[in-house]
Amino acid sequence: MSHNSFGHLFRFTTWGESHGPALGCVVDGCPAGLGLTEADIQPWLDKRRPGQSRHVTQRREPDQVRILSGVFEDDRTDGQVTTGAPISLMIENVDQRSKDYSDIRDTWRPGHADYTYDAKYGVRDYRGGGRSSARETAARVAAGAIARKVLGDSIQIRAALVQVGPRKINRDNWNWDAVHDNDFFCPDAETAELWASDMDAIRKAGSSVGGLIELVVSGVPAGWGAPVYGKLDADLASAMMSINAAKAVEIGAGMDAAALRGEDAADEMELGPDGQPQFRSNHNGGVLGGISTGQDLVIRLAIKPTSSIRIERQTLTKALAPTTVSTKGRHDPCVAIRGVPVAEAMAALVLADHKLRDAALKA
Amino acid sequence: MSHNSFGHLFRFTTWGESHGPALGCVVDGCPAGLGLTEADIQPWLDKRRPGQSRHVTQRREPDQVRILSGVFEDDRTDGQVTTGAPISLMIENVDQRSKDYSDIRDTWRPGHADYTYDAKYGVRDYRGGGRSSARETAARVAAGAIARKVLGDSIQIRAALVQVGPRKINRDNWNWDAVHDNDFFCPDAETAELWASDMDAIRKAGSSVGGLIELVVSGVPAGWGAPVYGKLDADLASAMMSINAAKAVEIGAGMDAAALRGEDAADEMELGPDGQPQFRSNHNGGVLGGISTGQDLVIRLAIKPTSSIRIERQTLTKALAPTTVSTKGRHDPCVAIRGVPVAEAMAALVLADHKLRDAALKA
Amino acid sequence: MSHNSFGHLFRFTTWGESHGPALGCVVDGCPAGLGLTEADIQPWLDKRRPGQSRHVTQRREPDQVRILSGVFEDDRTDGQVTTGAPISLMIENVDQRSKDYSDIRDTWRPGHADYTYDAKYGVRDYRGGGRSSARETAARVAAGAIARKVLGDSIQIRAALVQVGPRKINRDNWNWDAVHDNDFFCPDAETAELWASDMDAIRKAGSSVGGLIELVVSGVPAGWGAPVYGKLDADLASAMMSINAAKAVEIGAGMDAAALRGEDAADEMELGPDGQPQFRSNHNGGVLGGISTGQDLVIRLAIKPTSSIRIERQTLTKALAPTTVSTKGRHDPCVAIRGVPVAEAMAALVLADHKLRDAALKA
Amino acid sequence: MSHNSFGHLFRFTTWGESHGPALGCVVDGCPAGLGLTEADIQPWLDKRRPGQSRHVTQRREPDQVRILSGVFEDDRTDGQVTTGAPISLMIENVDQRSKDYSDIRDTWRPGHADYTYDAKYGVRDYRGGGRSSARETAARVAAGAIARKVLGDSIQIRAALVQVGPRKINRDNWNWDAVHDNDFFCPDAETAELWASDMDAIRKAGSSVGGLIELVVSGVPAGWGAPVYGKLDADLASAMMSINAAKAVEIGAGMDAAALRGEDAADEMELGPDGQPQFRSNHNGGVLGGISTGQDLVIRLAIKPTSSIRIERQTLTKALAPTTVSTKGRHDPCVAIRGVPVAEAMAALVLADHKLRDAALKA
Secondary structure (H helix, E strand, O other): OOOOEEOOOOEEEEEEOOOOOEEEEEEEOOOOOOEOOHHHHHHHHHHHOOOOOOOOOOOOOOOOEEEOOOEEOOOOOOOOEEOOOOEEEEEEOOOOOHHHHHHHOOEOOOOOOHHHHHHHHOOOOOHHHHHHOHHHHHHHHHHHHHHHHHHOOOOEEEEEEEEEOOEEOOHHHOOHHHHHHOOOOOOOHHHHHHHHHHHHHHHHOOOOEOEEEEEEEEOOOOOOEEOOOEOHHHHHHHHHHOOOOEEEEEEOOHHHHHHOEHHHHOOOEEEOOOOOEEEOOOOOOOEEOOEEOOOOEEEEEEEOOOOOOOOOEEEEEOOOOEEEEOOOOOOOOOHHHHHHHHHHHHHHHHHHHHHHHHHHHOO | OOOOEEOOOOEEEEEEOOOOOEEEEEEEOOOOOOEOOHHHHHHHHHHHOOOOOOOOOOOOOOOOEEEOOOEEOOOOOOOOEEOOOOEEEEEEOOOOOHHHHHHHOOEOOOOOOHHHHHHHHOOOOOHHHHHHOHHHHHHHHHHHHHHHHHHOOOOEEEEEEEEEOOEEOOHHHOOHHHHHHOOOOOOOHHHHHHHHHHHHHHHHOOOOEOEEEEEEEEOOOOOOEEOOOEOHHHHHHHHHHOOOOEEEEEEOOHHHHHHOEHHHHOOOEEEOOOOOEEEOOOOOOOEEOOEEOOOOEEEEEEEOOOOOOOOOEEEEEOOOOEEEEOOOOOOOOOHHHHHHHHHHHHHHHHHHHHHHHHHHHOO | OOOOEEOOOOEEEEEEOOOOOEEEEEEEOOOOOOEOOHHHHHHHHHHHOOOOOOOOOOOOOOOOEEEOOOEEOOOOOOOOEEOOOOEEEEEEOOOOOHHHHHHHOOEOOOOOOHHHHHHHHOOOOOHHHHHHOHHHHHHHHHHHHHHHHHHOOOOEEEEEEEEEOOEEOOHHHOOHHHHHHOOOOOOOHHHHHHHHHHHHHHHHOOOOEOEEEEEEEEOOOOOOEEOOOEOHHHHHHHHHHOOOOEEEEEEOOHHHHHHOEHHHHOOOEEEOOOOOEEEOOOOOOOEEOOEEOOOOEEEEEEEOOOOOOOOOEEEEEOOOOEEEEOOOOOOOOOHHHHHHHHHHHHHHHHHHHHHHHHHHHOO | OOOOEEOOOOEEEEEEOOOOOEEEEEEEOOOOOOEOOHHHHHHHHHHHOOOOOOOOOOOOOOOOEEEOOOEEOOOOOOOOEEOOOOEEEEEEOOOOOHHHHHHHOOEOOOOOOHHHHHHHHOOOOOHHHHHHOHHHHHHHHHHHHHHHHHHOOOOEEEEEEEEEOOEEOOHHHOOHHHHHHOOOOOOOHHHHHHHHHHHHHHHHOOOOEOEEEEEEEEOOOOOOEEOOOEOHHHHHHHHHHOOOOEEEEEEOOHHHHHHOEHHHHOOOEEEOOOOOEEEOOOOOOOEEOOEEOOOOEEEEEEEOOOOOOOOOEEEEEOOOOEEEEOOOOOOOOOHHHHHHHHHHHHHHHHHHHHHHHHHHHOO
């Protein structure tokens, strides 16, 4: 069962609410002997951290991570390493401002999980969305940093934002180096500028907008994953769809696969310059039969616009009285932006699990 | 771990290869006292059965299911009922023709799982795709019939094919009754006729084509599912992506969510005629925060064209010699067609599991 | 969840009732490339098979196993091997005689699971105990034969019966070779003869008797298992206690550990003749902190007498009327005898799982 | 997988080392709406807390628990309640004195997990036993307090120490009220006094001693648990054997079951004064076929003496040099004493899980 845990062998469990004292996770199943300090985790959290540009929420959270267990420094080891014991990570909440949320205590915000949490649990921590807040994703990013350690340097996980609202990037301009030179993790510098204007208008209108994230993972060897319900792409789909506001997941050709002919979809094989098998195309996104091909994994996920907007919307109170609601708190006008490091982390977490699962079969 | 199992409380494990003596599954966690005979399962298998039109594989399999355990008939009960013990289902393979496949023993068919199975396992039952064959989905459909029993009549699970190759249905013509009046599970009778011509041409060309399946589930109460890694939509995404040839999954607005504005995506609430909450739209596809809203669940999945085509494609042998391959066996020119009852079954299986999971929390 | 499944990476799921058409199991997670035919499994089933002496049930079951999936023979491999796909095993029930059981349809037999099954499920396959019959253990033994293949020849799993009723073996006479020379898997030939007389008297009296099984596993390397809830001994305890009629499990010194002093219980270490660490004693039964030490694993389990006896006992009917019941069917007067190969199988299944789990951590 | 998690629906994951900054757990799957504050947990921790008598370790730990997530106080609810979100509990380590342990950094203490951790992980937090320390059980006791909330007041879980070293209690003197009037959780006041003298001698000798814990759980309804690998007694056995230093688990008649005759072991049934079924004896310890009978659950577990003793023992260094070791730190001369509240907690945790699992089947 997995209400708040993810993974099988490399497994993490997250906890914490948006306005509780802290949030965190426990990472279980991490192999021993990997170098790990807070400095390995913090940079990834910093990528996701709020308040870094005018296009994201202005909540000020340092998101300083603390490792509470599972590592040990000994003069016989080369610095602090994992011990095989569960790794507990904690991040304190600093800038909560709970008063911002008191007016939505009894009102179900459209597009939010307010109504469904009440339907399921009968009680709801309404402060900042409580457990349904995207703040939970900080714990995923922290766990993902450990997953990257398990995967090692030969596997490269990179994501970019390729669409904001209706505006898509120009793929001819794709430049991975550009991703960190703008506020959007955008691989196309020109489009990034247009998005900046788009976003200014959206923010001014008190609205929000969706986006599309694309992930490319290089260096995964052929053979990870498993039929039939342990498929690598099924696990990736689950991981991506678990991210707040995700509404669609594509692998390789994705939705376009429906329109393809068989001779186009089947990626032909040939010998590469190194005498090893290679593919002439990658419509399958690096996965065949649920198992990695050795090609790049290509995954896209669509993120809906946040429902926290200043524009008034019709809704009901918990007492079933019609009312309107608008959100005045600090929010991301495009949650897809900060979703980029989260998607990377989830990919790392799925892959670390599958690396261990594959190794088990070689016992 | 879940190589060949799916679900947590309502859980099934499938086994069998395309050209082995039989295939089947074990359904575990089914509540006791539900009426269940082979006659409850067979009609769903018949929907998926091959050889029923010229547009699907001509392999002739009666797909007769046998219940081997987990049910009991007693004069104190009203017919045969489940006992709470694991339900073992078996379907014999009748029309295997293994000779069809001997020429692809040492050749990796592009777009198939041949290469990845060899990479992972070092050995492969090449007859008809072995374990990676879509024949495994018969076991899902059989298990899905039991899941429907768990869900009861108040929940209606229906799927239709809404796109074949580039041609989409006209949604204005949508008629659920039409779905069973054509060879495509198509809700638009006009488009079904065009698809018939399209498919004739594709088959004649020795090619194949992809398709898009749309699922609508009515009657799910608000409150099923769970944050954060037990999300109903994440489990549905995993279930759908586990279906052979699936490349994308959408919930509600799906990929289009990326282009939406917040005021459009957030489904407003109002009082319904029965004095209960209702929604003015369903961009979220019946799920908010991973929990059902009580609206229809709306799921779409894109299926790639089968890679078993008569058109020659470039590839490698297991000895890394370049060669070409074409498939002469009997195959579905559009596997998306027979994917429709499979997608329904997977939805039923996810929902039966979540029904039980939700009940546990009410303990 | 594990109603009818056991294990994590090497995992099996059993199904079938005592008087259904068949019983069997699905073994999932078996590494590929292991030689496996029915001939590898049948000898272990034959050890457990009923009707082989006057001291066990006279039900005549050939217990012929059939492999339905997960193996493949190819001229490129050296005989039939596992493919990594789930292995489905089936054993038909031949000698059911359901009429024997009709009189206990509405009566709860003391010491049996009749009352608890009714309490839980409201319905019960009363024929031969249905799912609660020890016949289910045939599937465990079959799965255990595959587990032994995973473990390889360097690990030796042996069990013996060391007590029948109040009479214990003389440990000075322990001879593993004797185990297969008597009807009791007894390592002490002298005691075996006394047991034969004891059993004749018990059978004549229409009674039954308990027994104590001792397992010794040699060749397990140091390092299998895991803290804190993945302990090797905790998993062994669960496995042994899952065997029908088991009431106690001991590891190493077992119950006697309570009476020990620290200086006696702590097994001292020294260098062995091969320059490797060895222990001077084995009070800990080959496990420290949940992880194997490399010493022999020593496990004992107490089996209660079967409750199927000819002697009349007081009980209730399902309608809560007081009555008496005695069992006239064919039963084991000492189920502990045939429990010996079952205990071996369960140990093999736990260890195969832990072998894979340990390998995963070396990824 | 369950390296550091336990349970299925009601599930907890522990983390932390003896000499790290803190330890804790995450409890997942707790139903919403249960009143829960630190004050509900602290009394159980206080029972287990070290330093409360001369017969336990003199380490001074306040073991103050803090709830970091999963609860919410709202003026609409009657005090702070669980929300269905994961409950994170943290206990800071205060009195570590790491210097005590530096001399055993390179030496494997006999009877401890030092050697096996090194064999498995290659690295080991040697301070106070690190992860293998019984200090981890504080997290179990904290989680167990929440499990008790799930179970409610109708279920009573009580444990007592019934043997210390070779000296057993006089069962005729059994008095549950006496359990909290002595330093041993002993239900027999007379024996408690003898144990006090015994322990003084043992402590003076620098030795330690084992013990036997007996658990009695009243109020469990008939029908909890499940065949075949979800047996209530198998899960209890696993839970008990996971406790540090446990070497044996008995249910009901336990080891004595081996010596019983069928007519004695089968607990006869009759009508109780309330017109409901009752049993004339309880040799089966409240479980038949893995399912609760409604009688008291009776469980015993044997705890070996701690291996941390002042008496010198022969062992090896990590460099395989023979040496002797004795432990000078603060330790429990009889860890079974503080094992009593831990065993109670584990029973509560198993039962809360099974309560939810049973409810799921009634969906």
